[in-house]
Amino acid sequence: MKIRELVFFNVFLMVPALSYGACSVANLTRCLDSVCAINIGANPAARCQYCGSASAGEPTKSTAMKTVSAGTSAKYTISDKELKKAPTDPGERYVWGTEQCLKKVSGCTPDDVEENYDKLIEQSCTAAGISNEMANLAKKANEKKSQNSCSTEITTCLVDTKRCNADYSNCESDANFDKYFAECGVLSTGCEDFLAAIKTDLTSARDTSIANADKLLENIIASYKSAREQKLASAQTACKNSKAKNDCIERVCTSNMRNKCAVGFDYEKTVAEQLCKFYDIACERLK
Secondary structure, eight states: OOOOHHHHHHHHHHOTTOOOSOOOHHHHHHHHHHHHOTTTTTOTTHHHHHHTOGGGOOOOOOOTHHHHSTTSOGGGSOOHHHHTTSOSSHHHHHHHHHHHHHHHSTTOOHHHHHHHTHHHHHHHHHHHHHHHHHHHHHHHHHOOOOHHHHHHHHHHHHTSTTTTOTTOGGGOSHHHHHHHHHHHHHHSTTOGGGHHHHHHHHHHHHHHHHHHHHHHHHHHHHHHHHHHHHHHHHHHHHHGGGHHHHHHHHHHHHHHOTTTTOTTOHHHHHHHHHHTTHHHHHHHHHO
């Protein structure tokens, strides 16, 4: 987290008489911890929650402030009484704490806060992210779901293209189906009581889908075979008595010959016969 320009501006306005001697980073950290690290021992996310980001969640309410400054001089910590004036918004509390601690710890500047304390807040925000994730997982694990919602959730997971696929083509084997179902069962927290029933239903759905796919493929093959046989029968009929060739000659004469192969123009008919001769070859092969 980079210190905001607002922090520098506020600090220099409100603390005009800063001393620029050597800064004790240890004392500066103790002071800022007394504002931002309340109950840090039990809550690693404290610095982030108090002085980092509101998205890290509400800090745990505690009176552990005294343990933060235990064994240190009160000269370098903010007292409980002073803390009552501290803002609750993390950003505002960070600015306020910086102002207070630069008054208490001589020789330090906002740069010292940025260089030394910001990284501690960032580490705490990382911990806050992990804490929130764990809290959400625990909450999900404790949620009570209906069998219908569990069935929908697990089915959606199972038919993903990375698992069984929508047509269950990747789960024809029981081994694959069992593996992916177990994976989805683990991901669907709160559904443990319904897993056996859901697996029975989905196994049936898988079997039906695969059976229907096989039937569909058989139907497609049969339709192509039927169409092929019909075309063959039609071609064989057309070859009887040279019907197909004669029809071809008639079309060529009508459409392509100037005199329509009329009597006296035998050469036109000869050309038409040569153009349609391929029917003789084709019909010979169909015999």
